Amino acid sequence: MAYYRRNSSADRMARGLGWFSIGLGVAELVAARRLARWMGMEEQAGLIRSYGAREVATGVGLLAMGDARPWMWGRVAGDALDLATLASAHHDGNPRRENVATALGAVAAVTALDVLCTAMLHREEAAAWTPPRDYSDRTGLPRPPTAMRGAAKDAPIPADMRTPDILRFQPA
Amino acid sequence: MKALVWHGTADVRYDTVPDPEIEQPRDAIVKVTSCAICGSDLHLYDHFMPGMEKGDILGHEFMGEVVDVGAEAKSALKVGDRVVVPFTIWCGECDQCRRGNYSVCERSNRNKAMADKLFGHTTAGLFGYTHLTGGYPGGQAEYVRVPFADRTHVKIPDGLTDEQVLFLGDIFPTGWQAAAQCDIQPTDTVAIWGCGPVGQMTIRSAILLGAKQVIAIDRVPERLSMAKAGGAITINFEEESVVERLNELTGGKGPEKCIDAVGMEAHATATLDSMYDRAKQALALESDRAHVLREMMYVCRPAGTLSIPGVYGGLIDKVPFGMSMNKGLTWRMGQTHVNRWTDDLLRRIQEGQIDPSFVITHTVGLADGPDMYQTFRDKRDGCIKVVLKP
Ligand SMILES: NC(=O)c1ccc[n+]([C@@H]2O[C@H](COP(=O)([O-])OP(=O)(O)OC[C@H]3O[C@@H](n4cnc5c(N)ncnc54)[C@H](O)[C@@H]3O)[C@@H](O)[C@H]2O)c1
Ligand SMILES: [Zn+2]
Numbered sequence: 259m260a261y262y263r264r265n266s267s268a269d270r271m272a273r274g275l276g277w278f279s280i281g282l283g284v285a286e287l288v289a290a291r292r293l294a295r296w297m298g299m300e301e302q303a304g305l306i307r308s309y310g311a312r313e314v315a316t317g318v319g320l321l322a323m324g325d326a327r328p329w330m331w332g333r334v335a336g337d338a339l340d341l342a343t344l345a346s347a348h349h350d351g352n353p354r355r356e357n358v359a360t361a362l363g364a365v366a367a368v369t370a371l372d373v374l375c376t377a378m379l380h381r382e383e384a385a386a387w388t389p390p391r392d393y394s395d396r397t398g399l400p401r402p403p404t405a406m407r408g409a410a411k412d413a414p415i416p417a418d419m420r421t422p423d424i425l426r427f428q429p430a
Numbered sequence: 431m432k433a434l435v436w437h438g439t440a441d442v443r444y445d446t447v448p449d450p451e452i453e454q455p456r457d458a459i460v461k462v463t464s465c466a467i468c469g470s471d472l473h474l475y476d477h478f479m480p481g482m483e484k485g486d487i488l489g490h491e492f493m494g495e496v497v498d499v500g501a502e503a504k505s506a507l508k509v510g511d512r513v514v515v516p517f518t519i520w521c522g523e524c525d526q527c528r529r530g531n532y533s534v535c536e537r538s539n540r541n542k543a544m545a546d547k548l549f550g551h552t553t554a555g556l557f558g559y560t561h562l563t564g565g566y567p568g569g570q571a572e573y574v575r576v577p578f579a580d581r582t583h584v585k586i587p588d589g590l591t592d593e594q595v596l597f598l599g600d601i602f603p604t605g606w607q608a609a610a611q612c613d614i615q616p617t618d619t620v621a622i623w624g625c626g627p628v629g630q631m632t633i634r635s636a637i638l639l640g641a642k643q644v645i646a647i648d649r650v651p652e653r654l655s656m657a658k659a660g661g662a663i664t665i666n667f668e669e670e671s672v673v674e675r676l677n678e679l680t681g682g683k684g685p686e687k688c689i690d691a692v693g694m695e696a697h698a699t700a701t702l703d704s705m706y707d708r709a710k711q712a713l714a715l716e717s718d719r720a721h722v723l724r725e726m727m728y729v730c731r732p733a734g735t736l737s738i739p740g741v742y743g744g745l746i747d748k749v750p751f752g753m754s755m756n757k758g759l760t761w762r763m764g765q766t767h768v769n770r771w772t773d774d775l776l777r778r779i780q781e782g783q784i785d786p787s788f789v790i791t792h793t794v795g796l797a798d799g800p801d802m803y804q805t806f807r808d809k810r811d812g813c814i815k816v817v818l819k820p
């Protein structure tokens with residue numbers, strides 16, 4: 259099972275990236291057309307909008323889910339997609355290729371952060387792992403449970419906690 | 431004195447605070463010899479319960495020695511008495527107390543007006559558990575002021591260790607009430623969600639009360655191994671389908687009695703409803719995660735009983751209430767009426783029918799409390815129950 263520390267530095271960083279995801283995602287959603295035009299990618303406004311939706315989803319996942327690692331891997335994969343999409347627009351035929359280069363630089367920087375954070379999360383997890391304890395001798399009972407079954411049948415069950423007769427299951 | 435003090439989300443500190451003093455004639459001051467961290471404290475630690483303020487002293491499972499007694503508590507207590515203090519403060523005189531409904535005592539919550547507004551009507555005062563229930567300083571401290579102390583105590587005879595009796599103040603009666611309010615019949619299958627300390631006590635209680643079959647659900651391997659030791663058949667919800675297994679084990683009919691010993695921070699593996707809850711809780715659109723409740727409502731045998739010791743703080747969402755109504759389920763829940771059970775349970779401990787100390791996995795000094803909160807919350811290092819020694 260996955261353990262996580264909700265206040266380690268790696269986890270705080272993951273949560274920060276979660277908020278960043280939501281912010282960027284919302285920006286991509288509402289300003290997809292303008293962004294596309296700025297990078298000379300007018301045709302791809304729809305694609306940018308769908309990337310925005312992806313960012314919001316990973317952001318919510320990072321903030322909400324206990325284990326940040328699968329969502330961080332989601333971010334890394336998303337970064338790769340962003341880089342590939344931008345690279346395809348970075349050609350001599352694009353008059354806005356300067357802007358595309360700026361975007362590429364920004365995404366590359368974020369990618370580095372994402373990879374670092376993911377690695378830190380994995381390292382923390384590995385460092386904290388210990389083999390599960392065996393508590394199979396901790397019965398709390400003087401004799402094996404089968405021998406103790408019903409030992410407290412004499413216990414007073416107050417009237418207000420008794421099941422009404424009509425709701426009692428009768429043995430078949 | 432020293433105490434564990436709440437400063438914010440996941441921020442508990444070992445601070446120096448003023449010593450408590452007698453404020454009311456029915457008060458007593460207890461010097462704490464042992465106290466514990468409860469699953470309910472985690473809801474405060476993770477800040478899912480409203481009503482905490484910076485500087486609040488935590489802790490509601492504690493015991494110790496009486497060192498000062500107010501004038502009106504002298505009839506029941508004297509300096510030197512060894513007592514376990516129940517987490518529910520009760521007056522013993524109001525309508526509810528006279529009925530044994532101590533956790534909804536009408537007089538012990540000094541912030542009654544606030545609770546009246548939020549809950550419609552107030553519930554009892556609790557130690558170290560938000561200003562909604564009185565804002566009383568808690569017992570993870572060297573000393574505690576116990577209000578209504580002439581009632582709010584369990585006297586402990588010699589010959590029993592702290593470890594054996596400490597949990598009379600909370601998790602043992604809580605597990606017991608969870609099982610008792612199911613009115614367990616010898617033909618009943620009792621399914622228990624959560625193998626934390628409360629779940630462990632519930633498992634033993636259900637066995638002692640004579641359930642035909644006890645099934646316990648969790649995902650933490652060492653907690654499942656302790657559940658099995660207590661006589662439960664276990665289900666790891668990360669590896670198996672809970673609903674399928676429960677139906678299998680009950681000939682397709684479902685358990686007659688279902689107990690939620692998990693509460694508002696339920697986990698689930700990739701079910702749609704749990705992701706929905708997680709997301710809504712993270713964005714503060716829902717306060718509690720109801721996955722276990724939904725699962726119980728679905729799998730419970732019609733005309734069965736749902737017993738809910740697990741704590742909820744506010745709003746839950748997407749509850750299939752029609753399912754529950756049409757199946758004719760009985761719901762029983764609440765904070766434990768601790769003193770309703772303690773005489774009987776103390777006798778059972780004395781007679782050796784059960785020794786609740788089995789659940790303790792960590793014993794440390796109070797100063798290590800802040801670290802232990804984290805260890806317990808994250809279920810690291812095999813941690814199931816922490817006892818602190820001030
Ligand atoms: N009613 C009362 O008076 C009272 C008193 C004490 C504690 N409580 C409440 O009881 C609950 C349990 O307390 P605890 O001390 O055992 O805490 P805990 O946090 O140690 O235990 C909860 C357990 O539930 C398990 N769990 C999480 N999701 C689950 C799921 N979907 N299915 C099955 N198991 C799941 C966790 O792995 C954990 O082992 C808490 O909500 C606590 O506030 C109530
Ligand atoms: Zn508690």
Ligand SMILES: [Zn+2]
Nearest residue numbers: 521524527535
């Ligand atoms: Zn009362």
